[in-house]
Amino acid sequence: DIQMTQSPSSLSASVGDRVTITCRASQIIYSNLNWYQQKPGKAPKLLIHGESSLQTGVPSRFRGSGSGTDFTLTISSLQPEDVATYFCQQSHRIPRTFGQGTKVEIK
Amino acid sequence: EVQLLESGGGLVKPGGSLRLSCAASGVSFRDAWMTWVRQAPGKGLEWVGRIKSESDGGTTDYAAPVKDRFSISRDDSKNMSFLEMNSLKIEDTAVYYCATGVPGWSFDHWGQGNLVTVSS
Numbered sequence: 001d002i003q004m005t006q007s008p009s010s011l012s013a014s015v016g017d018r019v020t021i022t023c024r025a026s027q028i029i030y031s032n033l034n035w036y037q038q039k040p041g042k043a044p045k046l047l048i049h050g051e052s053s054l055q056t057g058v059p060s061r062f063r064g065s066g067s068g069t070d071f072t073l074t075i076s077s078l079q080p081e082d083v084a085t086y087f088c089q090q091s092h093r094i095p096r097t098f099g100q101g102t103k104v105e106i107k
Numbered sequence: 108e109v110q111l112l113e114s115g116g117g118l119v120k121p122g123g124s125l126r127l128s129c130a131a132s133g134v135s136f137r138d139a140w141m142t143w144v145r146q147a148p149g150k151g152l153e154w155v156g157r158i159k160s161e162s163d164g165g166t167t168d169y170a171a172p173v174k175d176r177f178s179i180s181r182d183d184s185k186n187m188s189f190l191e192m193n194s195l196k197i198e199d200t201a202v203y204y205c206a207t208g209v210p211g212w213s214f215d216h217w218g219q220g221n222l223v224t225v226s227s
Binding site: 001032034036038043044045046049050055087089091094095096097098099100101 | 142144151152153154157168169170171204208209211212213214215217218219220
């Protein structure tokens with residue numbers, strides 16, 4: 001199975017800060033990487049697919065980058081509504097696997 | 108608007124069985140690949156398995172922890188997918204989500220989640 005490792009596991013930042021979350025795959029997955037946002041008590045929401053394509057309706061402050069094994073989710077200016085847990089997920093091989101999540105809080 | 112509505116969760120004893128249903132609307136269900144994902148309390152997301160569309164073979168794939176115990180099926184005439192869970196274990200306790208999206212690519216749409224609790 002492909003292991004997905006996210007870092008950090010949690011972070012606290014101020015409104016307006018730039019936030020970066022990284023995701024590393026245990027083998028090459030090319031651009032087969034998606035990012036999800038999950039708010040407490042809610043279902044996950046797709047933010048970015050194919051490593052860098054923004055899902056319709058997602059604010060442009062979210063950006064995905066990377067390829068191969070190393071990927072990054074960047075929030076250019078953190079907003080209060082971005083408080084959530086973020087998960088990466090590979091769509092290269094079965095079984096699909098998720099990172100363990102990064103919890104983002106406001107300082 | 109795509110909507111997925113799960114039902115059928117609840118409390119079950121270890122070794123018992125349960126069937127979850129996922130009713131879809133606003134999507135071309137016949138072409139959809141349906142996926143099930145679970146989330147244990149306070150934990151991350153775990154892919155359970157998927158069923159492809161009939162036109163893509165209708166085959167299923169499962170995660171190792173549930174293989175041979177869980178079964179995913181679909182009824183295209185009712186726009187529904189099902190997750191049959193047998194020989195349930197305490198560690199199967201989780202919120203179960205059905206999801207769909209671009210086949211084999213991403214999970215664009217999710218249900219609201221359905222809690223399954225395995226406890227004696």
